[in-house]
Amino acid sequence: MKSVTKYLGNIFQYYIVRRFLFFVLIIWLASTTIFLIPRLSGQDPVKEKLLLEAQRGGHMQAGLEEMAKAYQKKFGLDKPLYVQYVNYMKDLVRFDFGPSIAYFPKSVNSLIGDSVIWTLGLLSVVTFLAFFLGTLAGALLGWPRSPGFLQYVFMPILTLAAIPYYLLALVLIYIFAFNLEWFPLFGGYAVANLPEWSFTFAIEVIHHAILPGASIVLASLGFWALGMRGMMITTQGEDFMIQAEAKGLKGIRMFFNYAVRNAILPQTTALALSLGTVFTGSVLVEVIFRYPGLGNTLYQAIRLNDFFVIRGLIFIVIVSLGLATFLIDIAYPLLDPRVSYKKG
Amino acid sequence: MTSSVYQEISLKERSKKRLFNFLRYVRRNPSLGVGISLLLALLLFVVIGYAVYETERFRPLKAGTDLAPFEYDSKKGKNGYPLGTDRQGRDVMAVMIVGVPLTIQIGLIAGIIGIAVGTILAFVAAYFGGWVDNIIRTVVDVGLTIPGILILILIAVNLQSGLSVVQMGLAVSAVAWVWPARTIRSQVLVMREQLYVEIARLSGTGATSIMFKEMLPNLAPYIGASFVGSVASAILASVGLEALGLGPFDSPTLGMTIYWNIQFSSILHGMWWWFGPPILVLAMIFVGLFLITAGLDEWSNPRLRKRV
Numbered sequence: 001m002k003s004v005t006k007y008l009g010n011i012f013q014y015y016i017v018r019r020f021l022f023f024v025l026i027i028w029l030a031s032t033t034i035f036l037i038p039r040l041s042g043q044d045p046v047k048e049k050l051l052l053e054a055q056r057g058g059h060m061q062a063g064l065e066e067m068a069k070a071y072q073k074k075f076g077l078d079k080p081l082y083v084q085y086v087n088y089m090k091d092l093v094r095f096d097f098g099p100s101i102a103y104f105p106k107s108v109n110s111l112i113g114d115s116v117i118w119t120l121g122l123l124s125v126v127t128f129l130a131f132f133l134g135t136l137a138g139a140l141l142g143w144p145r146s147p148g149f150l151q152y153v154f155m156p157i158l159t160l161a162a163i164p165y166y167l168l169a170l171v172l173i174y175i176f177a178f179n180l181e182w183f184p185l186f187g188g189y190a191v192a193n194l195p196e197w198s199f200t201f202a203i204e205v206i207h208h209a210i211l212p213g214a215s216i217v218l219a220s221l222g223f224w225a226l227g228m229r230g231m232m233i234t235t236q237g238e239d240f241m242i243q244a245e246a247k248g249l250k251g252i253r254m255f256f257n258y259a260v261r262n263a264i265l266p267q268t269t270a271l272a273l274s275l276g277t278v279f280t281g282s283v284l285v286e287v288i289f290r291y292p293g294l295g296n297t298l299y300q301a302i303r304l305n306d307f308f309v310i311r312g313l314i315f316i317v318i319v320s321l322g323l324a325t326f327l328i329d330i331a332y333p334l335l336d337p338r339v340s341y342k343k344g
Numbered sequence: 345m346t347s348s349v350y351q352e353i354s355l356k357e358r359s360k361k362r363l364f365n366f367l368r369y370v371r372r373n374p375s376l377g378v379g380i381s382l383l384l385a386l387l388l389f390v391v392i393g394y395a396v397y398e399t400e401r402f403r404p405l406k407a408g409t410d411l412a413p414f415e416y417d418s419k420k421g422k423n424g425y426p427l428g429t430d431r432q433g434r435d436v437m438a439v440m441i442v443g444v445p446l447t448i449q450i451g452l453i454a455g456i457i458g459i460a461v462g463t464i465l466a467f468v469a470a471y472f473g474g475w476v477d478n479i480i481r482t483v484v485d486v487g488l489t490i491p492g493i494l495i496l497i498l499i500a501v502n503l504q505s506g507l508s509v510v511q512m513g514l515a516v517s518a519v520a521w522v523w524p525a526r527t528i529r530s531q532v533l534v535m536r537e538q539l540y541v542e543i544a545r546l547s548g549t550g551a552t553s554i555m556f557k558e559m560l561p562n563l564a565p566y567i568g569a570s571f572v573g574s575v576a577s578a579i580l581a582s583v584g585l586e587a588l589g590l591g592p593f594d595s596p597t598l599g600m601t602i603y604w605n606i607q608f609s610s611i612l613h614g615m616w617w618w619f620g621p622p623i624l625v626l627a628m629i630f631v632g633l634f635l636i637t638a639g640l641d642e643w644s645n646p647r648l649r650k651r652v
Binding site: 022030034037162164170171173276280283303 | 490491619633635
């Protein structure tokens, strides 16, 4: 008995190690790509931005000299490529992305830190809701005994899966915020208030988050429903379903413990892969609602040509996505005991 | 000589029969029919628009600004424009007529390159196996985890000069091959084990001949579905980039129209005639492509046909 658990433990570790190596590979390939793209294009966005500002003699003339020096010293652009690469990697490991160009001397990290909580809060709630509701809808659609009218109720929602979040956001903001005035037009909280830990403020935040959240949930429900419906249909002919039926189990038990239990497995894998889509899709939703999250920060950075912020933000997002994928991957054997027996 | 003539006739007959079968099948598969009709309706709109409408008015300042549909244009002394004008004096109708084909062009360029590269990689991976397969599969898995649009944003930010429509398509194709490579590879792996491929192999057919003559025709519906899907995701990516302000500023693509809408807060000004049309047209494109993909999937995978 002891040897069995030890054996299982080894394989389990093996699986985790494999997934961890994959996680490291993602980070390495992503950071190398981020390093190479500016150098392949032959243009230097930071230098150009500095030149542009110097020509304009703009509001940040004062910090300009200092910034140019810091920039030269930090990146050692006169040094050979591999030295730059090693320096760059050292900075990434320490999560040091340098100063923002537009808001010098504010650091990229503090800019990201201000907005990350909004995106994290909105997206985690929204993703969970969409996954839960969509999977349930799909399970009902793929279950032969569910009433026929469900098909007609859910069909329009499935079609919404094809429409990007932000198109829906534009429609919702026009109907519910501009015309009906049920919800605020923009922002994460009312302009007059400052963020604080209080009940009224929490209500206000939720009130502001409903429209952006709803556009993401509505547009991604169909994706989960479609996947789940397909899996439910394929479980229909399986031996364990026939056996459950032969045993005379109740419909609801067959539905949850037999059909859904098996059909939900590929949905979790899809969850790991969909996180990236959810984030990139939400960027423009945040822009449209001027929601104070990462997407809006990215948009502002693109507008202001703030290259360090863009780079740091993209890197942090990729690391978070990789980490989330890794966590879902290592949780997967808990859901599906068969995986831990197989290698990889 | 005779055999080639015979073959020609039979091929012609067969393709005729295939077309007939296909049309009959569309009646049973409504999503394919609806999807194709949505795109045909857009095509019709563009063709008629180019034929009868003054499309040059897609440029800024060709019309009065902020005019509602059919509102009198005092500057030009004209009796209005069917979809009104935007804040910079573009005729929204003309923008739609010119913009739809541009956006679809970006999707087609990226989709064709993506599907070609993806299919080749899928066959190479599945055929050679071993470390070649391992490398391709790992790169594809990494590519699926990293959202392509983030890499596209970096590329676009570094190309300060701004992208043209064709360059936009090429840039998007850099990330468009990942998903086709993955799905087609798994199909090739399944197909490789099938009996008829085995028989072809045993009877001494060469590898390339097996790939092109035995496997490729049977994979056609999968490749078709995955092509339509990659055109859709390429359009999605390009519209996203454009809406973020990284698109071709001198072209009135649908994504740029969304960008101008966000820039000038058309919603807060209640200019529904400005943001409505691009939303409607984009929804038609995405839903059309989505329904065609679903229809082709159903065609190639009869197991899905059981229920709607």
